[in-house]
Amino acid sequence: MALQIAHNNRGNPHALHPPPAAELVEVFVLFVNTTNRTVDLYWVCDRDTENMYLSLKPFEEVRVNTYNTHTWLFRDYYTGERMHVKSRRIFVPVPMRVPKNPQHPEELCDVRSQVNIHFPMRKLKDTCLWLLARYLNRTSNSPRRLVSNYMIPSTLKQQLFVILTTMESYSRTARIRRRRVREMINNI
Numbered sequence: 001m002a003l004q005i006a007h008n009n010r011g012n013p014h015a016l017h018p019p020p021a022a023e024l025v026e027v028f029v030l031f032v033n034t035t036n037r038t039v040d041l042y043w044v045c046d047r048d049t050e051n052m053y054l055s056l057k058p059f060e061e062v063r064v065n066t067y068n069t070h071t072w073l074f075r076d077y078y079t080g081e082r083m084h085v086k087s088r089r090i091f092v093p094v095p096m097r098v099p100k101n102p103q104h105p106e107e108l109c110d111v112r113s114q115v116n117i118h119f120p121m122r123k124l125k126d127t128c129l130w131l132l133a134r135y136l137n138r139t140s141n142s143p144r145r146l147v148s149n150y151m152i153p154s155t156l157k158q159q160l161f162v163i164l165t166t167m168e169s170y171s172r173t174a175r176i177r178r179r180r181v182r183e184m185i186n187n188i
Contacts, residue, residue, distance in 0.1 A: 028111065031064060035118060038077035073091070
């Protein structure tokens with residue numbers, strides 16, 4: 001299904017803020033989810049608007065035709081935790097061109113580049129906090145009360161509360177965005 005959705009941006013994604021024609025270049029990418037989590041893909045057309053594109057299951061891939069003016073970001077489907085590409089939180093597509101014929105190296109053709117989505121590099125403490133928050137969120141109706149009762153330093157409790165808040169906020173906004181994407185697909 002992701003491949004059907006990905007035939008993508010054939011409308012005019014720059015209707016509100018069209019860049020100069022010389023800057024707009026179509027770029028062909030293959031997004032690969034190399035994590036064991038479902039990941040939401042977002043393309044960003046301006047600084048404040050994240051547009052949910054689709055969700056990729058673990059180790060799933062999707063071909064996308066995008067533009068060099070789009071930026072992309074990736075979030076864990078359940079927690080909202082940012083995933084990375086090449087150890088960065090944001091991916092900016094760059095056209096990949098190779099010679100069409102070895103005898104005529106000046107004749108170039110566009111090729112699809114593979115973009116591997118992966119976990120962010122982080123400290124062991126941060127990894128443990130995210131895993132604990134994710135576990136509490138899935139198994140408890142009141143994870144904050146559980147954290148409050150833990151015999152751990154208050155700084156760790158505060159960090160867990162921040163992560164839980166991030167998860168709750170993302171869950172609400174992602175639910176709305178996913179519904180919009182489903183409605184768009186059903187109207188096609």
